[in-house]
Amino acid sequence: MCQQGMFAYLGRGILLILMFLVTIPAKQNRDHKHNRIQRRPYHVVNYRQVEKQILDDILSPSIYDSHIRPRGTNLSASESDGPTIVLVNLYVRSFEKIDDVKMEFSVQITFRQQWNDNRLEFNDQKGKIKYLTMTERSKVWMPDTFFRNEKDGKFHNIIQPNLYVRVYPNGDVLYSIRVSLTLSCPMDLELFPLDTQTCHLKVASYGWTTKDLVYSWKVRLV
Numbered sequence: 001m002c003q004q005g006m007f008a009y010l011g012r013g014i015l016l017i018l019m020f021l022v023t024i025p026a027k028q029n030r031d032h033k034h035n036r037i038q039r040r041p042y043h044v045v046n047y048r049q050v051e052k053q054i055l056d057d058i059l060s061p062s063i064y065d066s067h068i069r070p071r072g073t074n075l076s077a078s079e080s081d082g083p084t085i086v087l088v089n090l091y092v093r094s095f096e097k098i099d100d101v102k103m104e105f106s107v108q109i110t111f112r113q114q115w116n117d118n119r120l121e122f123n124d125q126k127g128k129i130k131y132l133t134m135t136e137r138s139k140v141w142m143p144d145t146f147f148r149n150e151k152d153g154k155f156h157n158i159i160q161p162n163l164y165v166r167v168y169p170n171g172d173v174l175y176s177i178r179v180s181l182t183l184s185c186p187m188d189l190e191l192f193p194l195d196t197q198t199c200h201l202k203v204a205s206y207g208w209t210t211k212d213l214v215y216s217w218k219v220r221l222v
Contacts, residue, residue: 047125051132054122058167059139063119066141069212070117070171083211086143087114087218088203093178098199103187104151105199108180114218116171117141124169131174134165140173143213148202152182 058064072082089112096106117140124130134140147153155177156162162178185199205213 047128050125051129054129055132055134055167058120058122064140066139068141069208070115070119070141073116083214084115084143086145086213086215088112088145088215089218089220090201096180098185100187100189100192104182104184106180106182107201108178109201110176110178112174112176112218113143113145114172114174115143117173118171120167120173121171122167122169129169131169132167134167135161135163137163137165137175140165140167142175144206144208145203145215146206147181147183148204149184149200150181151184154180156180 070084072084091110091112093108093110096108098105120140122129122132156179164176166174166176168174181201183199183201185197187195187197189195203215205215
């Protein structure tokens with residue numbers, strides 16, 4: 001091979017190598033930009049902050065008045081109002097004593113009430129928010145429930161008041177509280193000590209009539 005041809009062959013080889021070196025960094029630069037775009041962090045939603053905003057909105061004094069009873073449910077088109085249905089159930093935490101002399105018994109329970117308040121409906125953010133929890137019961141309307149055969153009772157406030165209020169997206173409100181009660185129980189002791197007694201816990205509204213408020217036992221489906 002002549003010297004001139006050899007230089008031409010080497011020149012083409014050097015040119016190809018230079019083109020390869022120039023091409024590789026350009027591709028690497030594109031890959032780096034692509035990776036940088038992929039690694040961009042997603043916007044994280046603080047749902048606790050969203051819950052606070054929802055509570056501020058639905059409980060705004062210009063919109064909600066906790067002194068006004070919510071309208072009834074399952075009303076026909078011709079009905080504008082009806083009694084508020086309050087579902088109740090309880091969990092017996094302990095029986096402290098049964099006194100056949102004073103005809104009373106003492107019990108500690110978790111007492112739950114549930115009703116619907118359509119004014120409290122909210123957007124559940126596509127299922128992200130199951131319910132809103134509050135510890136201040138005065139912010140929403142509450143039934144004026146009392147125990148008709150109560151002789152003594154107390155709430156539990158150690159370390160904090162043992163209660164909570166949950167508001168669900170459809171406007172359902174669940175109020176749960178822990179209480180200790182001493183309740184009267186008239187007893188027939190004619191067959192004592194082989195007697196059997198039935199004691200009741202009687203629930204009623206203090207101020208509303210059955211046209212305004214109706215209590216119903218909540219059956220827990222298994």
